[in-house]
Amino acid sequence: MNLPTTLKDLLASGETLVCIEDLSGKKGLLQAINPLVKLAVTAFMIVVSLFVSWLPYLALFCVVPVVLALASKIPVRGFLSRAFLIPLFSAVISIPTLFITDGAPIFSSNLGLFTLSITFEGLQKFLIFSIRVWFCVASLTLFTLSTGFDAILRLLASIGVPTIVVQLFSLTYRYFFVSIHELEKVLLAKEARTYLNKRTVNLESLKRSGTLLATLFIRTYERSERVYLAMKSRGFGISFAAKSSTPKLRATDLLFGTTAMFIFGLFVIL
Numbered sequence: 001m002n003l004p005t006t007l008k009d010l011l012a013s014g015e016t017l018v019c020i021e022d023l024s025g026k027k028g029l030l031q032a033i034n035p036l037v038k039l040a041v042t043a044f045m046i047v048v049s050l051f052v053s054w055l056p057y058l059a060l061f062c063v064v065p066v067v068l069a070l071a072s073k074i075p076v077r078g079f080l081s082r083a084f085l086i087p088l089f090s091a092v093i094s095i096p097t098l099f100i101t102d103g104a105p106i107f108s109s110n111l112g113l114f115t116l117s118i119t120f121e122g123l124q125k126f127l128i129f130s131i132r133v134w135f136c137v138a139s140l141t142l143f144t145l146s147t148g149f150d151a152i153l154r155l156l157a158s159i160g161v162p163t164i165v166v167q168l169f170s171l172t173y174r175y176f177f178v179s180i181h182e183l184e185k186v187l188l189a190k191e192a193r194t195y196l197n198k199r200t201v202n203l204e205s206l207k208r209s210g211t212l213l214a215t216l217f218i219r220t221y222e223r224s225e226r227v228y229l230a231m232k233s234r235g236f237g238i239s240f241a242a243k244s245s246t247p248k249l250r251a252t253d254l255l256f257g258t259t260a261m262f263i264f265g266l267f268v269i270l
Contacts, residue, residue, distance in 0.1 A: 024148030028072030034253040035147050035155045041260045042143045046136045048264045055124065057267050058131045065138040072146050083141040087134035094129050098122040149173055175227070179220055186216050 024031060030038060049061055069079045103121030144152065156166050190212060 023074050023078075023145045024151065026073045028074065028146065030068060030072040030142065030146035032252070033146075033256050034247055034249055035151050036159070037249065037253045037257040038143055038147060039155060041257055042139050044261050045139050045264055048268055049132050049135050051268050053128060055127060055131070058128060058135070061135050061267075062131060062138070065135070065142050068142055069145075072142075074142070074145050079138075079141065079145065082145070083134065083138040086137045087130060090133040091126075091130040094126055097126045097129070101125055175224075178223070178227075182219055182223060183216055186212060186219065 045061075045064070049058065052058055052061070065083075066076060066079075069076055098118045099116060099122065101119050101122030103119035105117040106120050106123065107118040109116045147155070153166055153170055156169070157163070190208075
């Protein structure tokens with residue numbers, strides 16, 4: 001397999017997953033809701049999920065982000081791909097819970113020195129933790145996709161988040177794409193100077209990949225210095241220009257927020 005081509009495909013996929021502005025501009029349900037209301041509803045749903053331990057309720061919770069994504073005209077496949085990695089990692093690190101939790105065994109395997117058993121209580125804890133993480137990540141992903149990064153920054157500034165934190169988020173997001181394009185240039189230059197009839201992964205190819213990463217680090221550092229000097233020459237400072245308040249609340253915003261919080265509040269009561 002051609003390593004640079006694979007890396008370029010991976011970079012293109014990562015850039016697509018991070019870019020959220022195109023989806024926030026669509027005419028959908030959540031796009032029309034005030035960002036402050038969406039943030040409050042998202043936070044409320046996440047808090048409620050932490051108090052619900054019955055698996056059928058949690059499974060029902062997971063349907064909500066998918067339904068809202070469809071109502072907001074957000075492609076479900078892209079939405080699920082964005083909300084997949086962190087829950088997968090959380091599921092992997094919670095696997096020991098299956099074996100160390102006391103309870104009724106549902107599977108046992110004798111490995112000679114010890115017996116490995118999966119208990120019903122361990123499986124229940126594993127599923128509850130994994131489903132909660134997915135729901136929280138999916139809710140936050142839906143919020144960012146339907147709001148847009150600029151609107152999120154304005155929201156953070158309007159609710160009193162420190163300016164330096166908002167500016168840090170802004171610069172990190174803006175220059176992620178600059179770094180991606182810089183790496184694409186390095187890969188293109190490498191391909192233009194290298195021809196291999198047979199693509200194999202060996203020690204030599206790993207050494208070339210290490211050299212590529214070192215070159216990328218140096219180019220990224222130098223470019224960051226040039227960008228910073230250019231910004232300073234244009235009067236850049238630790239301030240956030242978009243301190244305008246979020247849009248005023250409308251009747252539809254209050255209806256959406258009240259209905260969502262009422263429905264999720266019932267799960268805690270029941």
